[in-house]
Amino acid sequence: MTREILKGIYQIHVPLPGNPLKYLNSYLIKGNDRSLLIDTGFNWPECKEAQLKAMDELGMDWAQIDFFITHAHGDHVGLVNELADKDARVYCSEIDAQIVQMFIHSRYWELSDMFFKQHGYPVEKLTRKHDDIEGYISGGGNIQFTPVKEGDTLRVGNYRLYCIETPGHSPGHMCLYEPDKKLIFSGDHILDGITSNITAWGGSYDCLGLYLKSLEKIDALDIKLVLPAHRKLISDYHQRIAELVTHHEERLQEILDILHGGFMSAYQVASRMHWDLTYDSWEEFPDFQRWFATGEAIAHLEHLAERGKVKRVQQEELMLYELA
Ligand SMILES: [Zn+2]
Numbered sequence: 001m002t003r004e005i006l007k008g009i010y011q012i013h014v015p016l017p018g019n020p021l022k023y024l025n026s027y028l029i030k031g032n033d034r035s036l037l038i039d040t041g042f043n044w045p046e047c048k049e050a051q052l053k054a055m056d057e058l059g060m061d062w063a064q065i066d067f068f069i070t071h072a073h074g075d076h077v078g079l080v081n082e083l084a085d086k087d088a089r090v091y092c093s094e095i096d097a098q099i100v101q102m103f104i105h106s107r108y109w110e111l112s113d114m115f116f117k118q119h120g121y122p123v124e125k126l127t128r129k130h131d132d133i134e135g136y137i138s139g140g141g142n143i144q145f146t147p148v149k150e151g152d153t154l155r156v157g158n159y160r161l162y163c164i165e166t167p168g169h170s171p172g173h174m175c176l177y178e179p180d181k182k183l184i185f186s187g188d189h190i191l192d193g194i195t196s197n198i199t200a201w202g203g204s205y206d207c208l209g210l211y212l213k214s215l216e217k218i219d220a221l222d223i224k225l226v227l228p229a230h231r232k233l234i235s236d237y238h239q240r241i242a243e244l245v246t247h248h249e250e251r252l253q254e255i256l257d258i259l260h261g262g263f264m265s266a267y268q269v270a271s272r273m274h275w276d277l278t279y280d281s282w283e284e285f286p287d288f289q290r291w292f293a294t295g296e297a298i299a300h301l302e303h304l305a306e307r308g309k310v311k312r313v314q315q316e317e318l319m320l321y322e323l324a
C-alpha cells in the first residue's frame, strides 16, 4: 500500500508480521535525477515484497534510488543491502553505521551479554543466537555507508532536507527536516500511540538524557507535519512531545518509588515496574521482553544517577542502585 502524502513524497506501508510495531512507514521522495528512500524494513521476504511492489507501482528504477537510514535498527536498515544498486548512496550517521557493522560480530553480543549480566539479567536464559542478526539485517558488515552529520543537506526534487542529530533511541539516530515545507521525517524519535524504546547501549551514554534533549531540539523547530517510521502522521508535535516527556518523568518517579524498598539491580527494578503487556507475571514475560524491559530500566536508572537522584553501588560483579 502506497500513498502520496505531499507532491513527490510517497509513504510505503511495509508489514512487520509478528512484530508489535506492526508495520514500518518507509518514504520515497522522488527526485529529477536521483530519488531517496527513507528506511527499508527487515531483511524479511514480506518487507522486500512490499518494497519491490511499491517501486514497481511508482515506476521507479532501483538504479536511481539512494537511501537514508534513520538509525541502526533492523526494521530500518535490514533490506538496504538487498535493495541498493552498486552505485547507490546509503546515508546514515557515522555512529549508527558503525553499530550496524558491529551487530554482525559475536563479540558485540558477548559484550552486550556481559553488560546485561552486570545489571542482574540472567543471561544464561538468553536464547538469542548470534547468527540471527542476518535474519534482520542483510549483509550488515558489507554495507557501504555515506556518513552524514548535523546540518548536512540532501537535495531531492524540490525538497531540501537537513540532517538533524537526535540521539537517544539509538546513539546516532537522525531525523530529516525540510524547513521550507516544514516537514520532518522523524524515524523512531517521535511516534504516535506508542513510545519508542529507550534502552542502554553500554558504555557511558545517558540515553534517556540524550533522548529528552533531542525532543527539546525538535520542539524548537517550526513543523507542520511529522512523518514517523511507525503508526500515524503527527500534526500537533508540541503536544506529542509533551506527552513523551511526561511519560518518561512518570517512569523516573515510578523507579524512585520502587527504590524506597532498598538497593536493587536494574533487572529487579524492571520486574517491579508496570509494563503494558498481557502476561500475568514478570516470570511469564518472554526472555526478549524481559531483556527490553531491563534495558529501559537501566536507561532510566542511569539518567536518575546523572540527575543525582540515585547512586550506583558496585557489589562484586553486580551493579546495584539505591536512592541518593
Ligand atoms: Zn528503532
Ligand SMILES: [Zn+2]
Pocket: 021, 073, 075, 076, 188, 229, 230
Ligand atoms: Zn523502528
